[in-house]
Amino acid sequence: MKQTNQNEIQTIESGKNMPEKKFRAGPITATVWKNQAHLANGEEREFRTVSFDRSYKDKTGSWKNTNSLRVNDLPKAQMVLGKAYEYLALVEQDNSEEVIV
Numbered sequence: 001m002k003q004t005n006q007n008e009i010q011t012i013e014s015g016k017n018m019p020e021k022k023f024r025a026g027p028i029t030a031t032v033w034k035n036q037a038h039l040a041n042g043e044e045r046e047f048r049t050v051s052f053d054r055s056y057k058d059k060t061g062s063w064k065n066t067n068s069l070r071v072n073d074l075p076k077a078q079m080v081l082g083k084a085y086e087y088l089a090l091v092e093q094d095n096s097e098e099v100i101v
Contacts, residue, residue: 020048021087023080027055028073030080032087048091050084052077 021032030052037045053065054073069077 021084023083023087025076025080028069028076028080029053029055030077030084032084048088050081050088052081052084 017033017035019031020034023030030050033049033051035047035049037047039045053067054069054077055063055065058064
């Protein structure tokens, strides 16, 4: 039986989709999101997506995010996206090993 994690509880209570997992290397972040889709046949389907961004301070000192990367950001982006992929592969493996009674 699958346990409800804290992110799922927050999502249910607030109505917002909270991040499931974040991977950060300096200013680069990859975020894993758990989503629900309602199919035409009435079934619900769960799927995950990954977003990534780079944080920076603008001229006024306010923090902003962008998905544009500099050359020096590419190794960090590769690393956090690789970690996100590894996490998703392990979650998928765990889900496929669950026994439904």
